[in-house]
Amino acid sequence: MSQREAGIDLDTSLGYLLKEAASALRTAMEEVLRPLGMNVTHYSCLELLAQRPGLSNSELARGAFVTRQSMNTLLQALERDGFVTRPAAPPVGKALPARLTPRGRQSLEAASAAVRSVEERMLSGLTGEDRSEAFRILRSMTRALREGPVDS
Amino acid sequence: MSQREAGIDLDTSLGYLLKEAASALRTAMEEVLRPLGMNVTHYSCLELLAQRPGLSNSELARGAFVTRQSMNTLLQALERDGFVTRPAAPPVGKALPARLTPRGRQSLEAASAAVRSVEERMLSGLTGEDRSEAFRILRSMTRALREGPVDS
DNA sequence: CACGGTATGTCAGACTCCTGACATGAGTCA
DNA sequence: TGACTCATGTCAGGAGTCTGACATACCGTG
Numbered sequence: 001m002s003q004r005e006a007g008i009d010l011d012t013s014l015g016y017l018l019k020e021a022a023s024a025l026r027t028a029m030e031e032v033l034r035p036l037g038m039n040v041t042h043y044s045c046l047e048l049l050a051q052r053p054g055l056s057n058s059e060l061a062r063g064a065f066v067t068r069q070s071m072n073t074l075l076q077a078l079e080r081d082g083f084v085t086r087p088a089a090p091p092v093g094k095a096l097p098a099r100l101t102p103r104g105r106q107s108l109e110a111a112s113a114a115v116r117s118v119e120e121r122m123l124s125g126l127t128g129e130d131r132s133e134a135f136r137i138l139r140s141m142t143r144a145l146r147e148g149p150v151d152s
Numbered sequence: 153m154s155q156r157e158a159g160i161d162l163d164t165s166l167g168y169l170l171k172e173a174a175s176a177l178r179t180a181m182e183e184v185l186r187p188l189g190m191n192v193t194h195y196s197c198l199e200l201l202a203q204r205p206g207l208s209n210s211e212l213a214r215g216a217f218v219t220r221q222s223m224n225t226l227l228q229a230l231e232r233d234g235f236v237t238r239p240a241a242p243p244v245g246k247a248l249p250a251r252l253t254p255r256g257r258q259s260l261e262a263a264s265a266a267v268r269s270v271e272e273r274m275l276s277g278l279t280g281e282d283r284s285e286a287f288r289i290l291r292s293m294t295r296a297l298r299e300g301p302v303d304s
Numbered sequence: 305c306a307c308g309g310t311a312t313g314t315c316a317g318a319c320t321c322c323t324g325a326c327a328t329g330a331g332t333c334a
Numbered sequence: 335t336g337a338c339t340c341a342t343g344t345c346a347g348g349a350g351t352c353t354g355a356c357a358t359a360c361c362g363t364g
Contacts, residue, residue, distance in 0.1 A: 010203060010215075014283060015177055015271040017290040022174030023217040024297040025167055041320095051162060058342060063162075065175040070321050072344065093329055094342045118297070119167040125292040130285075131166060134293075137286045138169040140277040145176040145270070193350085210312060222351050224314065245359055246312045 018141070025122060032114040036107075041066055043115060045074060046108040049084060049100045056095035083107060170293070177274060184266040188259075193218055195267060197226055198260040201236060201252045208247035235259060 010016040029040050038046075044064040048055060055063070061071035075098060078084045083104035086096040100108065123131060162168040181192050190198075196216040200207060207215070213223035227250060230236045235256035238248040252260065275283060 010199065012287075013271065014275060014286055014290070015181075015267070017287065017294070018170075018174055018177055019217065021290045021294045021297075022170055024294045025170055028297045029167075039320095047162065056342075057344095065171065067322060068343075069323085069345090073321085090329085090343090095329095096343080115167070119165065122293045122297050123166060125296050126289060130289055130292075133282075133285050134166055134289045135164075135169065137278060137282055137289070138166070138173045140282075141274045141286075142169070142173045142176045144277050145173075145180045145274050191350085208312075209314095218350095219352060220313075221315090221353085225350080228314095242313090242359090247359095248313075 025118070028118045028122070029115055032118055033111055036111050036114065038107075038111055041070070041074060042078075043108075043111050045071065045078065046083065046100065046104055047112060047115075049098055050105065050108055050112075053099050054097035056097060058095070060098065078104070177270070180270045180274070181267055184270055185263060188263050188266065190259075190263055193222070193226060194230075195260075195263050197223065197230065198235065198252065198256060199264060199267075201250055202257065202260055202264075205251050206249035208249060210247070212250065230256070 026040055029043070033039060033043055041064055045060055048060055048063045057072050057075055058068045060075070061068040064071060075084065075086070079086060079098075082101055084098045085101055086098050090096050126134065178192055181195070185191060185195055193216050197212055200212055200215045209224050209227055210220045212227070213220040216223060227236065227238070231238060231250075234253055236250050237253055238250050242248050278286065
């Protein structure tokens with residue numbers, strides 16, 4: 001019965017399609033990151049730090065869509081392995097600004113190229129206008145979901 | 153420094169936006185499903201069974217984007233709690249067709265309404281044309297990601 | 305018929321991530 | 335100054351999911 005799994009009515013649900021696309025993207029990313037010894041959260045953390053040096057643990061967690069606890073565990077491993085550095089004492093408050101080491105930057109380079117190729121493949125069937133539309137629509141969806149969590 | 157977390161260059165990446173939207177959707181869904189004692193996988197399983205009675209464990213796993221081991225664990229709990237039923241022996245092959253019990257159908261009803269309201273909120277800022285575009289674009293993305301996992 | 309390839313259900317172990325909780329530091333306001 | 339609120343880092347425990355493995359059942363080709 002596995003020959004014809006199509007036809008599920010859920011295929012008309014944009015929520016389901018969104019989840020499906022995100023799942024496919026995650027799978028494709030993990031596929032190219034695995035040979036480099038990384039997973040998606042791992043890569044996301046490094047990419048965030050490359051573009052915004054000095055982000056704190058909590059900020060990285062929000063950017064990678066995980067909890068600060070998970071990001072903290074990851075950061076400790078990344079620090080132990082020499083990919084990122086954090087000062088021993090917080091310069092202000094409690095936030096410890098993290099930065100990439102040269103090794104971290106080098107490790108990111110290959111991963112970033114791999115991920116870019118995946119993203120390019122994802123967009124290969126879309127025109128420039130399609131991409132602009134996708135940008136606008138996805139941002140609208142995210143904003144609408146976040147702004148009205150309260151039941152009215 | 154938490155006041156201004158915006159401006160990350162990743163905001164121009166459709167891959168990141170896709171992940172962001174999916175994360176927001178998942179969070180919103182979990183938020184409305186938690187009071188009902190469900191999580192997203194739980195709901196997905198029931199919704200799939202409502203629309204396609206008799207799906208096997210493996211088919212449900214693919215539909216909910218988890219492994220068949222995870223779905224098997226969930227199905228055993230759902231069966232134990234009387235939400236779904238499976239025949240003691242497979243009618244053909246090894247696949248055990250699962251079906252909702254009346255209790256499962258009733259439990260799904262409230263959850264389905266809650267999830268529909270979340271999806272409606274997500275789409276509230278989009279026109280009918282936007283939704284058609286989103287449908288086409290998301291399907292294109294998913295297909296492109298799945299068709300070419302091999303490096304060329 | 306025998307065989308290999310594919311798909312399924314299930315068990316066991318390990319891992320990731322989350323929820324809950326606590327203490328600390330900064331800002332706000334009386 | 336002191337109390338309150340918020341954000342952060344971190345620890346402990348648990349729920350959920352995955353990887354790996356095994357046995358079984360169908361289907362194709364030889």
